[in-house]
Amino acid sequence: xxxxxxxxxxxxxxxxxxxxxxxxxxxxxxxxxxxxxxxxxxxxxxxxxxxxxxxxxxxxxxxxxxxxxxxxxxxxxxxxxxxxxxxxxxxxxxxxxxxxxxxxxxxxxxxxxxxxxxxxxxxxxxxxxxxxxxxxxxxxxxxxxxxxxxxxxxxxxxxxxxxxxxxxxxxxxxxxxxxxxxxxxxxxxxxxxxxxxxxxxxxxxxxxxxxxxxxxxxxxxxxxxxxxxxxxxxxxxxxxxxxxxxxxxxxxxxxxxxxxxxxxxxxxxxxxxxxxxxxxxxxxxxxxxxxxxxxxxxxxxxxxxxxxxxxxxxxxxxxxxxxxxxxxxxxxxxxxxxxxxxxxxxxxxxxxxxxxxxxxxxxxxxxxxxxxxxxxxxxxxxxxxxxxxxxxxxxxxxxxxxxxxxxxxxxxxxxxxxxxxxxxxxxxxxxxxxxx
Amino acid sequence: xxxxxxxxxxxxxxxxxxxxxxxxxxxxxxxxxxxxxxxxxxxxxxxxxxxxxxxxxxxxxxxxxxxxxxxxxxxxxxxxxxxxxxxxxxxxxxxxxxxxxxxxxxxxxxxxxxxxxxxxxxxxxxxxxxxxxxxxxxxxxxxxxxxxxxxxxxxxxxxxxxxxxxxxxxxxxxxxxxxxxxxxxxxxxxxxxxxxxxxxxxxxxxxxxxxxxxxxxxxxxxxxxxxxxxxxxxxxxxxxxxxxxxxxxxxxxxxxxxxxxxxxxxxxxxxxxxxxxxxxxxxxxxxxxxxxxxxxxxxxxxxxxxxxxxxxxxxxxxxxxxxxxxxxxxxxxxxxxxxxxxxxxxxxxxxxxxxxxxxxxxxxxxxxxxxxxxxxxxxxxxxxxxxxxxxxxxxxxxxxxxxxxxxxxxxxxxxxxxxxxxxxxxxxxxxxxxxx
Numbered sequence: 055x056x057x058x059x060x061x062x063x064x065x066x067x068x069x070x071x072x073x074x075x076x077x078x079x080x081x082x083x084x085x086x087x088x089x090x091x092x093x094x095x096x097x098x099x100x101x102x103x104x105x106x107x108x109x110x111x112x113x114x115x116x117x118x119x120x121x122x123x124x125x126x127x128x129x130x131x132x133x134x135x136x137x138x139x140x141x142x143x144x145x146x147x148x149x150x151x152x153x154x155x156x157x158x159x160x161x162x163x164x165x166x167x168x169x170x171x172x173x174x175x176x177x178x179x180x181x182x183x184x185x186x187x188x189x190x191x192x193x194x195x196x197x198x199x200x201x202x203x204x205x206x207x208x209x210x211x212x213x214x215x216x217x218x219x220x221x222x223x224x225x226x227x228x229x230x231x232x233x234x235x236x237x238x239x240x241x242x243x244x245x246x247x248x249x250x251x252x253x254x255x256x257x258x259x260x261x262x263x264x265x266x267x268x269x270x271x272x273x274x275x276x277x278x279x280x281x282x283x284x285x286x287x288x289x290x291x292x293x294x295x296x297x298x299x300x301x302x303x304x305x306x307x308x309x310x311x312x313x314x315x316x317x318x319x320x321x322x323x324x325x326x327x328x329x330x331x332x333x334x335x336x337x338x339x340x341x342x343x344x345x346x347x348x349x350x351x352x353x354x355x356x357x358x359x360x361x362x363x364x365x366x367x368x369x370x371x372x373x374x375x376x377x378x379x380x381x382x383x384x385x386x387x388x389x390x391x392x393x394x395x396x397x398x399x400x401x402x403x404x405x406x407x408x409x410x411x412x413x414x415x416x417x418x419x420x421x422x423x424x425x426x427x428x429x430x431x432x433x434x435x436x437x438x439x440x441x442x443x444x445x446x447x448x449x450x451x452x453x454x455x456x457x458x459x460x461x462x463x464x465x466x467x468x469x470x471x472x473x474x475x476x477x478x479x480x481x482x483x484x485x486x487x488x489x490x
Numbered sequence: 491x492x493x494x495x496x497x498x499x500x501x502x503x504x505x506x507x508x509x510x511x512x513x514x515x516x517x518x519x520x521x522x523x524x525x526x527x528x529x530x531x532x533x534x535x536x537x538x539x540x541x542x543x544x545x546x547x548x549x550x551x552x553x554x555x556x557x558x559x560x561x562x563x564x565x566x567x568x569x570x571x572x573x574x575x576x577x578x579x580x581x582x583x584x585x586x587x588x589x590x591x592x593x594x595x596x597x598x599x600x601x602x603x604x605x606x607x608x609x610x611x612x613x614x615x616x617x618x619x620x621x622x623x624x625x626x627x628x629x630x631x632x633x634x635x636x637x638x639x640x641x642x643x644x645x646x647x648x649x650x651x652x653x654x655x656x657x658x659x660x661x662x663x664x665x666x667x668x669x670x671x672x673x674x675x676x677x678x679x680x681x682x683x684x685x686x687x688x689x690x691x692x693x694x695x696x697x698x699x700x701x702x703x704x705x706x707x708x709x710x711x712x713x714x715x716x717x718x719x720x721x722x723x724x725x726x727x728x729x730x731x732x733x734x735x736x737x738x739x740x741x742x743x744x745x746x747x748x749x750x751x752x753x754x755x756x757x758x759x760x761x762x763x764x765x766x767x768x769x770x771x772x773x774x775x776x777x778x779x780x781x782x783x784x785x786x787x788x789x790x791x792x793x794x795x796x797x798x799x800x801x802x803x804x805x806x807x808x809x810x811x812x813x814x815x816x817x818x819x820x821x822x823x824x825x826x827x828x829x830x831x832x833x834x835x836x837x838x839x840x841x842x843x844x845x846x847x848x849x850x851x852x853x854x855x856x857x858x859x860x861x862x863x864x865x866x867x868x869x870x871x872x873x874x875x876x877x878x879x880x881x882x883x884x885x886x887x888x889x890x891x892x893x894x895x896x897x898x899x900x901x902x903x904x905x906x907x908x909x910x911x912x913x914x915x916x917x918x919x920x921x922x923x924x925x926x
Contacts, residue, residue: 072781075781076639076781080639080640080641080780080781083641084638084639086706086825086829087638087706087824087825087829088638089826184636190637190779190781190782190783190785191785192631192632192635192636192637195628195631195632195635195636196628196631196632196636199628199631199803199807200620200627200628200631200632200800200803201626201628201799201803202520202523202524202802202803202806202807203512203516203520203798203799203802203803203806204516204799205516205519270522270523328764328767328768328788331764331767332764336784343626343799344516345508345511345512345516345626345795345796345798345799346625346626346789346790346795346796346799346800347626347789347790347793347795347796348772348788348789348790349626349627349787349788349789349790350774350786350787350788350789351785351786351787351788352764352784352785352786352787352788353782353783353784353785353786354782354783354784354785357783359781359782359783360781360782360783362639362781363637363639363640363779363781363782364636364782366638366639367635367636367637367638367639370638370639371635371638374819374820375819377819378816378817378819380814380816380817380819381814381816383810383811383813383814383816384810388523389522389523390525393522393523
């Protein structure tokens with residue numbers, strides 16, 4: 055296939071622009087490493103007229119993605135339109151035609167990945183998706199290849215830069231959630247509708263992909279327990295600090311007693327842990343393998359250029375194979391598809407842990423004893439109870455439990471939040487004092 | 491070559507034992523990922539009798555490394571004896587016979603790597619060495635593949651766990667250098683003769699390898715400026731803390747104005763930087779690429795199992811190729827050998843920076859003005875001067891300079907350290923306030 059490899063890119067938005075810019079600006083550098091020129095032969099866009107500020111030969115632009123896929127000059131199809139359809143159809147068509155495919159589409163991979171990986175398996179090509187998790191951090195490659203000697207014990211990731219930016223600003227600048235969110239929106243770090251990011255859905259897509267690869271199991275997306283960061287207040291940040299803790303939105307996949315725990319939720323973690331130091335829009339993934347021990351990977355988890363860097367690394371890896379005319383020897387998910395088993399996923403309600411609880415109540419004698427009584431009835435023992443803001447109303451009551459289950463907490467809070475003296479739903483956060 | 495790949499291991503010390511243990515204990519896991527069984531067919535040792543606590547068929551042991559290399563059942567030769575000879579000869583012989591080679595030998599690679607890479611280039615095989623830098627951290631793979639779309643701007647690494655352990659203990663426990671070193675020796679983190687580690691040689695080997703790969707240039711090992719951590723005292727740790735800084739032994743490779751700066755030295759860095767949080771025997775490498783921006787890789791930089799994890803990842807990668815009968819398409823150093831150029835390496839003396847200086851003097855009027863005068867004569871301007879321990883003798887004078895060069899500092903200190911009022915050689919440390 056000679057020295058030139060033809061690239062077709064579907065989608066010319068943020069990541070598409072970053073990818074094209076890198077392919078242009080580092081063209082000679084990539085050639086010096088690989089001996090190959092990566093030529094953008096076709097770019098499929100809905101609107102041919104928008105100026106994206108990147109010099110492009112207009113003849114390269116098309117609004118016919120199918121023609122791009124079928125173009126014999128296109129060896130590698132890069133899907134960067136996002137969403138479920140027509141992205142899935144385009145990817146499958148390209149694979150069916152024996153084209154290699156690169157995508158950054160985490161939502162699609164996490165929810166309908168299996169049909170794509172089966173399509174890749176049937177074709178002689180492969181599906182690469184380093185850009186789908188952790189932006190420019192080469193985390194998938196590290197799990198699949200660099201750490202392939204290990205049984206993975208756990209993954210703890212800060213996988214959403216928007217949520218981490220908000221929590222960082224709440225922690226370092228004393229901002230409230232709403233103000234930090236507004237600032238993130240002004241800076242372009244959060245969407246107008248930030249639900250996917252602040253409610254943990256985006257992080258859940260990413261931990262689904264990571265866990266599938268690391269643990270070699272099928273994970274139905276709806277088996278993941280997901281909680282976001284709405285409802286966390288400045289008070290919680292301050293209480294955490296008093297305990298030597300920091301609040302982070304963690305995406306977790308870990309084995310415990312032969313069952314897989316997989317969840318996204320805000321957690322209080324020790325401020326000395328490496329993950330606690332990850333601020334702003336940065337991502338980090340803490341991976342423990344049985345022999346390598348603790349490792350951590352850190353970088354920008356989003357943005358046109360970091361994500362473009364990951365897309366181009368996949369393109370370059372595939373191009374090297376195409377140039378030699380050999381096949382990809384490493385399956386996209388690290389294991390051959392037939393090796394995958396269904397995971398035994400632990401019901402989130404049975405997850406054990408220590409909880410931080412904050413409730414707003416009227417300031418009246420007997421309230422505390424009533425609440426404590428309910429915890430006692432549900433078998434939850436309390437490690438500490440603090441009442442804040444005495445004499446004001448409402449007062450904040452902050453409690454830390456001993457180890458208990460999510461189910462017990464849910465049951466206790468159902469009773470407590472119905473009490474007339476309790477003025478808003480209680481916030482419950484996991485505390486991971488011994489986070490490995 | 492079927493389902494079984496034959497491994498021959500030369501050297502059954504710490505890393506050899508770790509490698510063999512992983513190949514045994516995760517044999518089925520690696521098979522489920524790769525479809526291959528990695529069989530240890532031969533282990534060459536000097537002493538056949540030592541019990542290493544690992545169950546081994548005695549028939550596998552040999553003291554004839556050359557026979558191991560020539561054994562047709564051995565597809566991959568793993569060199570884990572360390573040192574220069576006979577390691578280099580064994581590696582070259584194996585490559586000459588078309589065998590794939592895996593090594594963890596950083597000293598050999600850093601000082602005589604070129605002859606090995608040329609031997610690999612001539613053979614149809616390859617030379618893999620992930621374990622030579624950063625223990626189990628997949629840093630070489632990340633630079634060579636995951637970040638291959640980027641021009642690398644800088645690498646800052648904590649690459650020696652022993653030195654980092656000592657500095658961490660000095661910082662967190664108030665220990666002196668000698669006590670921290672003794673503790674490291676008791677725990678098995680430092681050798682009886684710790685020179686290689688505390689004097690920066692080991693870190694220099696590793697930054698030489700990293701920089702060669704990242705920057706695509708030949709680096710003569712003796713062009714690297716190397717300073718160790720002897721001479722750093724508890725006073726310096728405390729002074730650093732007053733300035734919001736932490737002392738770390740950093741291995742640095744970075745471009746500046748078309749010249750490559752490459753050095754190992756203790757540096758004061760802001761305590762908010764991710765590298766400042768890396769404590770104990772852990773390593774971390776902070777890599778900046780032109781498009782990906784800042785990334786960091788963290789993990790255990792030494793030890794039988796983390797290092798064994800890296801060795802086995804290399805073995806598995808090669809085994810996948812052998813099983814398909816295809817050639818390695820990625821050159822070991824990330825660029826083909828012919829793409830390498832000689833680096834223009836900046837004379838360390840011309841390196842610019844801000845310095846922390848600590849001198850011990852008699853407590854006599856005029857001393858400070860005399861010393862300040864010498865700095866003025868050499869064109870060094872001082873940002874701050876503090877005298878500690880007034881009334882005692884000797885007193886400590888701590889100065890922070892504005893930006894200057896190593897040459898100016900060296901010249902000033904030559905004069906100052908000759909003054910009769912100066913009681914021991916002045917300690918000079920770089921301050922990197924704006925460490926990216």
